[in-house]
Amino acid sequence: MQDLAEGIARFQRDVFPAKAELFARLATQHSPHTLFIGCSDARVVPELITGTEPGDLFVIRTAGNLVPAHTPGADGVAASIEYAVSALGVRDIVVCGHSACGAMTALAQGHDLSGAPAVAAWLRHADASRARTAAGDVPALVRQNVLAQLANLATHPSVARALAGRRVTLRGWVYDIGSGHVEELTAAGSPVAA
Numbered sequence: 402m403q404d405l406a407e408g409i410a411r412f413q414r415d416v417f418p419a420k421a422e423l424f425a426r427l428a429t430q431h432s433p434h435t436l437f438i439g440c441s442d443a444r445v446v447p448e449l450i451t452g453t454e455p456g457d458l459f460v461i462r463t464a465g466n467l468v469p470a471h472t473p474g475a476d477g478v479a480a481s482i483e484y485a486v487s488a489l490g491v492r493d494i495v496v497c498g499h500s501a502c503g504a505m506t507a508l509a510q511g512h513d514l515s516g517a518p519a520v521a522a523w524l525r526h527a528d529a530s531r532a533r534t535a536a537g538d539v540p541a542l543v544r545q546n547v548l549a550q551l552a553n554l555a556t557h558p559s560v561a562r563a564l565a566g567r568r569v570t571l572r573g574w575v576y577d578i579g580s581g582h583v584e585e586l587t588a589a590g591s592p593v594a595a
C-alpha cells in the first residue's frame with residue numbers, strides 16, 4: 402500500500418495540475434469514444450497502449466478478455482456493454498487479446514484448474530475458440546478468442562442495434578507485451594495492419 406499512497410501523492414502533485422483543464426471538464430462530462438474490452442492482466446494497460454487520456458475509453462477488463470454471449474438476465478459485463486453503447490454512444494468497440502495470456506495458456510495447454518473452479522467455469526466462454534484451435538497453440542487461441550468474443554458482442558441487443566444502424570464498429574486486436582506491437586485482426590483472424 403505504501404507504493405499506492407506515494408502514487409496518489411505524486412498524481413496530486415504532478416499529474417493533476419498539468420491536466421487541470423481536462424479534469425475540470427471531466428468532472429461534469431462523460432463521453433468516451435471507445436469501449437475497450439481487455440484482459441485483467443496487469444501488463445495490458447489500455448490508456449498506455451492507445452495513448453489516450455482520461456475520459457476517452459470506457460473499459461471492461463475480464464480474465465481472458467472474455468465477453469459472454471447475451472443471455473436473459475443481467476450480469477456485470479452485459480450491463481457495462483449496454484451502458485457504453487446505449488447510454489454513452491461509443492463509436493468503436495475494441496476486444497484486445499494479448500501475448501502470454503494466462504487464461505489462454507491454461508486453456509491451450511490443458512492446465513488442471515480443479516483448484517480454481519470459478520476460473521474454470523468462466524473460461525468455458527472460450528470453448529468455441531478452443532474448438533477451432535490446435536491444442537498447445539497459445540498464439541492461435543489468443544487470436545481465435547478475440548474473434549469469438551467479437552461474435553459474442555454482436556449477440557448483445559444494444560450492440561446488435563448499433564451495428565444495424567451503423568453507429569458502431571467492432572475491432573479485434575492482439576497486443577504483444579514484449580514488443581509493444583498491436584495487431585489488428587480481420588474476420589479470418591489474420592493481421593491487416595502493423
Ligand SMILES: [Zn+2]
Binds near residue numbers: 441464501
Ligand atoms: Zn490475459
